[in-house]
Amino acid sequence: MKILFLGPPAAGKGTQAQLLHKQVKAPLIVMGDILREAISQKLEVGIQAEAYMKKGLLVPDEVVIKIVLNRLEEEDCKKYGFLLDGFPRTLEQAKALESVDFDKVLYYHINDEVAIARIAGRRTCEKCSAIYHLQNKLPKQAGICDLCQGKLIQRNDDSEHVMKTRLIAYHEKTKPLLDYYQEKGLIVKINAMSSVEEIFKETLFAVGLARK
Numbered sequence: 340m341k342i343l344f345l346g347p348p349a350a351g352k353g354t355q356a357q358l359l360h361k362q363v364k365a366p367l368i369v370m371g372d373i374l375r376e377a378i379s380q381k382l383e384v385g386i387q388a389e390a391y392m393k394k395g396l397l398v399p400d401e402v403v404i405k406i407v408l409n410r411l412e413e414e415d416c417k418k419y420g421f422l423l424d425g426f427p428r429t430l431e432q433a434k435a436l437e438s439v440d441f442d443k444v445l446y447y448h449i450n451d452e453v454a455i456a457r458i459a460g461r462r463t464c465e466k467c468s469a470i471y472h473l474q475n476k477l478p479k480q481a482g483i484c485d486l487c488q489g490k491l492i493q494r495n496d497d498s499e500h501v502m503k504t505r506l507i508a509y510h511e512k513t514k515p516l517l518d519y520y521q522e523k524g525l526i527v528k529i530n531a532m533s534s535v536e537e538i539f540k541e542t543l544f545a546v547g548l549a550r551k
């Protein structure tokens with residue numbers, strides 16, 4: 340199974356990718372998590388990426404392309420395929436995956452106002468990166484991750500100011516990928532304005548794991 344998750348920040352694609360990952364063997368590859376991990380481990384690539392991420396700008400293509408191509412070479416990807424969240428985000432990145440036979444590209448769409456409103460309530464586990472939301476996906480115990488008991492934090496790029504820059508980057512650089520994958524006949528559009536459960540039903544249907 341080779342699935343790509345596309346959509347603006349806060350569309351809920353990360354949550355959907357995590358939910359789908361529980362049901363399939365394909366590894367989940369989340370570019371933002373890989374970069375955040377590299378920052379916390381003070382790796383060279385993390386140091387390069389951090390300045391861009393703090394501002395809400397995209398990390399240069401050559402940096403992220405190298406990370407992904409290396410990751411896709413690993414045994415688990417070769418055996419089971421992969422769920423790819425947060426990559427590609429530019430045409431240049433998409434072209435680096437030209438030879439990959441994706442099954443589907445899931446495009447989660449919401450408008451910018453909803454994205455900005457949603458981001459304010461998003462909380463992320465600092466240990467395992469599970470995603471919660473103060474309005475529609477509360478943890479059982481306030482501030483604590485259900486899965487690993489890690490602390491829930493607000494990502495420093497989830498502020499309204501940085502979010503606006505991330506949305507501009509999305510419209511300028513990532514949205515053109517819609518046409519690119521549409522031409523390849525791979526896009527499935529999913530309305531991401533409804534509840535997590537409703538959207539997950541659509542996700543399962545889109546990848547052929549549920550019937551309507």
Ligand code: AMP
Binds near residue numbers: 392397424425428432
């Ligand atoms: P995310 O967790 O997907 O919202 O990503 C957080 C930040 O990581 C983005 O705002 C970018 O700065 C950086 N990032 C993640 N994925 C990519 C990518 N494919 N290309 C460039 N920058 C990326």
